[in-house]
Amino acid sequence: MGSNQEPFEFHATFARLEEGLTILHKSVDALRDSTGRRFSDRPLMLFETALAEIGGNVLTHGRPPGTTRPIEYDLRCDNGTVVAQLSDSGPPAHAHLSTEMPSHSSEAGRGIAMARRLLDELGYERDGEVNRWRLVKKL
Amino acid sequence: MALEVLTRQTDSGVSVVAPTGRLDVAGAPALKDAISEVVKNGPPRVVIDMGGVSFVDSTGLGSVISALKQIRGGQGELRLAAPNQQVRVVLELTTLDRVFPYYATVEEALTGF
Numbered sequence: 001m002g003s004n005q006e007p008f009e010f011h012a013t014f015a016r017l018e019e020g021l022t023i024l025h026k027s028v029d030a031l032r033d034s035t036g037r038r039f040s041d042r043p044l045m046l047f048e049t050a051l052a053e054i055g056g057n058v059l060t061h062g063r064p065p066g067t068t069r070p071i072e073y074d075l076r077c078d079n080g081t082v083v084a085q086l087s088d089s090g091p092p093a094h095a096h097l098s099t100e101m102p103s104h105s106s107e108a109g110r111g112i113a114m115a116r117r118l119l120d121e122l123g124y125e126r127d128g129e130v131n132r133w134r135l136v137k138k139l
Numbered sequence: 140m141a142l143e144v145l146t147r148q149t150d151s152g153v154s155v156v157a158p159t160g161r162l163d164v165a166g167a168p169a170l171k172d173a174i175s176e177v178v179k180n181g182p183p184r185v186v187i188d189m190g191g192v193s194f195v196d197s198t199g200l201g202s203v204i205s206a207l208k209q210i211r212g213g214q215g216e217l218r219l220a221a222p223n224q225q226v227r228v229v230l231e232l233t234t235l236d237r238v239f240p241y242y243a244t245v246e247e248a249l250t251g252f
Contacts, residue, residue: 018165045225052196056164104238107201114197
């Protein structure tokens with residue numbers, strides 16, 4: 001991506017699991033198209049994998065019963081660095097941030113550990129009643 | 140796109156389970172259901188044909204681990220075939236490639252099975 005190229009920007013709100021996951025993947029497809037990267041481009045593939053992990057968690061846990069606020073999602077790529085931000089209304093997630101990769105026989109609990117390994121930065125903050133996630137990777 | 144799963148049986152009695160789409164937190168239950176059906180019919184030899192899986196996440200991977208447990212619990216055996224690059228990356232990242240030796244094609248997975 002040349003430095004004279006306009007930054008890539010994408011914004012969406014969503015509430016349902018399958019709809020949300022599809023939007024996340026389509027946003028990465030749009031970024032691929034915008035930057036001329038192939039599906040096999042490894043850094044972007046790793047980023048998409050991490051995005052689906054955090055996005056899947058947000059969509060699964062981030063809208064407890066009675067929530068009216070949708071998931072907010074922003075994707076931006078500038079000067080070869082891609083940044084995704086997701087916010088949700090789920091319970092605080094601090095306790096899950098340092099989860100290690102579980103044993104081979106475990107059927108769950110890999111998502112955040114995978115995302116940490118795949119990204120250059122996985123940020124999280126609790127802002128009032130909102131969880132804010134920030135995913136950063138140099139492409 | 141919702142995950143679709145087709146199951147067929149070869150002449151030698153191996154079940155080939157072929158999911159198509161994203162094997163993720165939304166699609167994983169469909170694979171679990173398909174494996175449960177296969178296991179009902181006796182000691183299973185199963186190939187999961189990953190050729191139609193465009194993308195896998197940790198929950199999708201969990202459904203494959205669940206499949207392995209169910210199949211081994213029924214004295215059966217599981218082989219994975221034709222994972223794409225993203226699936227292979229996730230298997231390697233989680234070191235589950237040590238648990239699931241995978242085959243380049245379904246034909247290779249069926250050889251000697």
